[in-house]
Amino acid sequence: MKGTLMRHGDAPLPRQHRAVTLGILLLGLLSLLPPAWAGVDRDQAASIAHHLAPGRVLAVEQGLHVDNTVVWRIKVLSTAGDVRLIVIDAETGRSR
Numbered sequence: 633m634k635g636t637l638m639r640h641g642d643a644p645l646p647r648q649h650r651a652v653t654l655g656i657l658l659l660g661l662l663s664l665l666p667p668a669w670a671g672v673d674r675d676q677a678a679s680i681a682h683h684l685a686p687g688r689v690l691a692v693e694q695g696l697h698v699d700n701t702v703v704w705r706i707k708v709l710s711t712a713g714d715v716r717l718i719v720i721d722a723e724t725g726r727s728r
Contacts (some may be wrong), residue, residue: 635721646687657718659716665682671702671721671722671723671724672704672722674692674694674704676725677704677706677725678692678704678706679701680720681704681706681708681718682708683719684718684727685708685716686710686711687709687716688708688709689707689710690707690709691706691707692705692706693705696719697719697721701722701723702722702723703721703728705719705725706719706720
C-alpha cells in the first residue's frame with residue numbers, strides 16, 4: 633500500500649526512496665567536514681611556519697589537534713640544523 637509504513641516482510645523501498653535516503657545521509661556526513669574554502673591552506677601554513685622558524689620546510693601535514701580542531705603540522709629544518717615542529721590552526725592561522 634502506498635503511503636504506509638513498512639513492516640518486516642514487506643517489499644523493500646523503491647529506488648527513489650533509497651536514493652533520497654542515501655543523499656540525506658551523505659549530506660549529513662559532509663556537514664561534519666571542515667569547509668575546504670575556509671581558513672588557511674597548505675601553502676599559507678608553510679609560509680607562517682617559515683616566518684616563525686626560519687629554515688627549510690621539510691613537511692606539511694593536516695591533522696586534528698587534541699581539542700578536535702583542524703591544524704597544520706609543519707616540520708622545519710632550522711638554520712642551526714635542528715628540526716622544529718610548528719602547529720598552525722587551520723582556521724585562524726595562529727600558532728599553537
